[in-house]
Amino acid sequence: MQKNNSVIGQERIQKKLKQRYRAEKRFRRLGLFAVITALSFLAILLISISSKGYTAFQQTYIKLEIPLSHEILDVKNLANADYPGLVKASLRQMFPDVKGRRDKRKLYGLVSTGAAFELQDRIIEDPTLIGEKISMWVPASSDVDMFMKGQIPKNVSENERRIKDNEIEWIDWLQQEERIEKRFNTVFFTAGDSRDPELSGIRGALSGSIFTLFITLLLSFPIGAATAVYLEEFAPKNKWTDLIEVNINNLAAVPSIVFGLLGLAVFINFFGLPRSVPLVGGLVLTLMTLPTIIIAGRAALKAVPPSIREAALGVGASPMQTVLHHVLPLAMPGMLTGTIIGMAQALGETAPLLMIGMVAFIVDVPGSFTDPSTVLPVQIFLWADSPERGFMERTSAAIMVLLVFLITMNAVAIFLRKRFERRW
Amino acid sequence: MSTTFIISLLLGLSIAGYFFGYRRSITLASPIGGVKNLHSRPAYYGMLVALWCGLPTFIIFLVWQSLEPSIISSLMIADLPLDYQNLPKNQLGLIINDIKNLATGNIVAGEKNAIMHAAANHYVQLQILSKWIKGGALLVLGLITLIIVCRRITPEQRARNHVEKIIRIVLFCCSTIAILTTLGIILSVLFESIRFFKAVPITDFLFGLKWSPQTAIRADQVGSSGAFGAVPVFIGTMMISAIALFIAVPIGLMSAIYLSEYAGKKFRTIAKPLLEILAGIPTVVYGFFAALSVAPFIRQTGGLLGLDVSSESALAAGLVMGIMIIPFVSSLSDDVINAVPQSLRDGSYALGATRSETIRNVVVPAALPGIIGGILLAASRAIGETMIVVMAAGLSARLTANPLETVTTITVQIVTLLVGDQEFDSPKTLAAFALGLLLFVATLILNVIALVVVRKYREQYE
Numbered sequence: 001m002q003k004n005n006s007v008i009g010q011e012r013i014q015k016k017l018k019q020r021y022r023a024e025k026r027f028r029r030l031g032l033f034a035v036i037t038a039l040s041f042l043a044i045l046l047i048s049i050s051s052k053g054y055t056a057f058q059q060t061y062i063k064l065e066i067p068l069s070h071e072i073l074d075v076k077n078l079a080n081a082d083y084p085g086l087v088k089a090s091l092r093q094m095f096p097d098v099k100g101r102r103d104k105r106k107l108y109g110l111v112s113t114g115a116a117f118e119l120q121d122r123i124i125e126d127p128t129l130i131g132e133k134i135s136m137w138v139p140a141s142s143d144v145d146m147f148m149k150g151q152i153p154k155n156v157s158e159n160e161r162r163i164k165d166n167e168i169e170w171i172d173w174l175q176q177e178e179r180i181e182k183r184f185n186t187v188f189f190t191a192g193d194s195r196d197p198e199l200s201g202i203r204g205a206l207s208g209s210i211f212t213l214f215i216t217l218l219l220s221f222p223i224g225a226a227t228a229v230y231l232e233e234f235a236p237k238n239k240w241t242d243l244i245e246v247n248i249n250n251l252a253a254v255p256s257i258v259f260g261l262l263g264l265a266v267f268i269n270f271f272g273l274p275r276s277v278p279l280v281g282g283l284v285l286t287l288m289t290l291p292t293i294i295i296a297g298r299a300a301l302k303a304v305p306p307s308i309r310e311a312a313l314g315v316g317a318s319p320m321q322t323v324l325h326h327v328l329p330l331a332m333p334g335m336l337t338g339t340i341i342g343m344a345q346a347l348g349e350t351a352p353l354l355m356i357g358m359v360a361f362i363v364d365v366p367g368s369f370t371d372p373s374t375v376l377p378v379q380i381f382l383w384a385d386s387p388e389r390g391f392m393e394r395t396s397a398a399i400m401v402l403l404v405f406l407i408t409m410n411a412v413a414i415f416l417r418k419r420f421e422r423r424w
Numbered sequence: 425m426s427t428t429f430i431i432s433l434l435l436g437l438s439i440a441g442y443f444f445g446y447r448r449s450i451t452l453a454s455p456i457g458g459v460k461n462l463h464s465r466p467a468y469y470g471m472l473v474a475l476w477c478g479l480p481t482f483i484i485f486l487v488w489q490s491l492e493p494s495i496i497s498s499l500m501i502a503d504l505p506l507d508y509q510n511l512p513k514n515q516l517g518l519i520i521n522d523i524k525n526l527a528t529g530n531i532v533a534g535e536k537n538a539i540m541h542a543a544a545n546h547y548v549q550l551q552i553l554s555k556w557i558k559g560g561a562l563l564v565l566g567l568i569t570l571i572i573v574c575r576r577i578t579p580e581q582r583a584r585n586h587v588e589k590i591i592r593i594v595l596f597c598c599s600t601i602a603i604l605t606t607l608g609i610i611l612s613v614l615f616e617s618i619r620f621f622k623a624v625p626i627t628d629f630l631f632g633l634k635w636s637p638q639t640a641i642r643a644d645q646v647g648s649s650g651a652f653g654a655v656p657v658f659i660g661t662m663m664i665s666a667i668a669l670f671i672a673v674p675i676g677l678m679s680a681i682y683l684s685e686y687a688g689k690k691f692r693t694i695a696k697p698l699l700e701i702l703a704g705i706p707t708v709v710y711g712f713f714a715a716l717s718v719a720p721f722i723r724q725t726g727g728l729l730g731l732d733v734s735s736e737s738a739l740a741a742g743l744v745m746g747i748m749i750i751p752f753v754s755s756l757s758d759d760v761i762n763a764v765p766q767s768l769r770d771g772s773y774a775l776g777a778t779r780s781e782t783i784r785n786v787v788v789p790a791a792l793p794g795i796i797g798g799i800l801l802a803a804s805r806a807i808g809e810t811m812i813v814v815m816a817a818g819l820s821a822r823l824t825a826n827p828l829e830t831v832t833t834i835t836v837q838i839v840t841l842l843v844g845d846q847e848f849d850s851p852k853t854l855a856a857f858a859l860g861l862l863l864f865v866a867t868l869i870l871n872v873i874a875l876v877v878v879r880k881y882r883e884q885y886e
Contacts, residue, residue: 020778020781021778023778023780023781024778024779024780024781026780027779027780027783027784028682028686028779028780030678031678031679031681031682031685031686032682032686033678034674034675034676034677034678034679034682035678035679035682035683035687035695035699037675038675038676038679038699038702038747038750038751038754039695039698039699041702041747041750042698042699042701042702044717045705045709045710045713045747048713048717049709049712049713052716222598223598223601226594226595226598226599227595227598227599227601227602229595230592230595230596230598230599231599234592234595234596235599243603244599244600244602244603247602247603247605247606248602249871249875250606250868250871250872250875251602251605251606253801253804253805253867253871254609254808254864254867254868254871255804255805255807255808255809255810255835255863255864255867256808256810257808257810257835257838257839257860257863258609258613258808258860258863258864258867259609261609261612261613261838261842261856261857261860262605262608262609262612262613264612264842265612265613265615265616265857266608266612270612271490272493272494287601287605290601290602290605291602294602318584318585318588319588320588320591320592344704347706348704348705348706348707348708348709349706350706350707350708350810350811351707351810351811351814351835351839354810354839354842354843355838355839355842355843357843359843377706377708377811378708380708380709380712381708381711381811381814381815384708384711384712384715384716384815385815392716395712396712399709399712402706402709403705403709406704406705406706410704
């Protein structure tokens, strides 16, 4: 009887064991599934953005033959000549069959409005060209550009596409004559913002970002390092020090938009600093990144073993000399890593900068810390709001540029950590 | 005299001070038998002079710089004819703006007249005068301190101790900036909020069910009465955050468990940094992704299922925000799971438990406070997240529980109320600060609870 019981018990255990092993497997698969889901989100995000954006690195150009007659171009008054007229005349010459106002307007729409400015620049630079017939490549309009890149499908009815049948005919003819081609898009890297997608670029936003980050780095690294050194090496254990520590930990988790409110209320309204300038943006981002840098700096200082301090103190160095000559140099790689990560955070930050007015439409490339400007993430935000198809492509491309910067910064941080990290 | 010139002048003066102090200490040392008879090394004497010469002038420079604009404008206003000065405040403000634009050579909106031109000239003159006085005064002050400190150098002077004391004070001042920042946030948000609550009772704000912050500009305008009941905004914020947590907590937690308990070393070293990338991607990129890829996708899928999905649905924003906070949940959980002592696991294995049973019945319960702390931190991230919701969620404040409809959040409202030019005393702009105060308080409470929970838990096993 007893034996029988134990056999039944064993059978039950065996059965249960199978179940338990199955549950084990299920749980393990669930975990793997979670990791893979998270990683596939990352992959989808990156693929969707780069598949939309890679075309922006090319731009369509059209070759025009432009006769520069003396009647239209007065050498003494080159600034006021009718350059758009010259471009239009050249287009009419290429397509003499186009009649009717509406068709003609469409024809002129093949090239960008920037073509006239390029022509003007070229003639003002070299007035001896007048009287000759020059051929030059000018940017095509955004719609033509989109069509050439296959973003506007041919096989839908004419009413539903922005490029009509006769325009397709012209483009086909231009292609036959090899007068239209895609080239590397230099405008994207050399121009500021513009209302026309084909003339807009990220240079303005990029220099705004550089000015802003320069201010941030200039302020946040010394202040952050000094705070970390004080708290880790000199601060007495008292209520005030506790208060500082609690504050820093809290500031690290305050939403970034609240820092924007602070900037708006204190720097702009109270101190009367101008709006939309990199100086104020840098100040706000400094306050935002300080906690990151301080926390990383303290961790780096903590990692320096006490024996270093004891040895320095033992040969007669003062506490300050111990820190400045021995502890700080050893902690520096860790501090720099933290600073770079903080800078990467600041480079990608948008919300607080919206609050202090860095969202204005600014065409000029900023040249100083007090010029109105915008930054790369805000430029992405502004372009993402524009309805034109051409801007969508450029938004994705700007995101790719931003991500390249961020990945480079993080890679440098990781390299620094790997290269200079010491295990004591 | 430009600002950069003044700064480089002061810097140059400090460097000169260093060399004068250095040389002076050496000349003093040579008659008494060389540098070894000085109290400190010559560099400290140099540093002493440099610090005394640089620091006070730099502080005065900063204070001057921050006060200069307001003093100059009030001087200019005092010089305007009386009938201008007696104008109402906002009209005077417009005129002053025009004058400043005239002075800097910008385009002027209003009409210009001789008085304004004169005022603009006066303004420019005052600016130039201020720059010269500032530069001159700082230069003289710097020189005087340089000479005094230099002449007072003696071989017995305790220069090193003096310099170290100054450095310590500077370090201390830097560390107080954190407190000043918090104070600045609280004061700026609180101050404007109090002004808002004078116009709109606080109970209306906290418990009102209608949010439409457009106030009428003209008295006879239709449909812009301005209602500041923030409940729909709170509901929207909570709904989007809840969706985000619903995505992020299971995925983040399971990834953390898999990575810390199951994964091999190789898989871990590759997968973990890749997960961290999700946290490093700028939020504006997530916003673009949500608005242009996820929202249309959800809309189409909903259409196939016969559901009416808004193009700015809460689901799209919440989903993408969930992706963003996965790494917060996973890396914080990872830390606490790793902190659970191995002996607990070994005990469980010894009783015959499988790995998953050990994890579910021993490791996770032991790590639970830390995991909850991590989730609270992730929740505070979600509430304060701005760009995703600004780009992918809607503006209309609706009281709904349907995640397929459009809702709005606190951060979206702050951005829409404050972006662009606005007056600073309308209830509309002040409402943004009231919302900011709520946001700050809410995240502060979540953070404090999370930090306390995490810290308490950590101490248990250390």
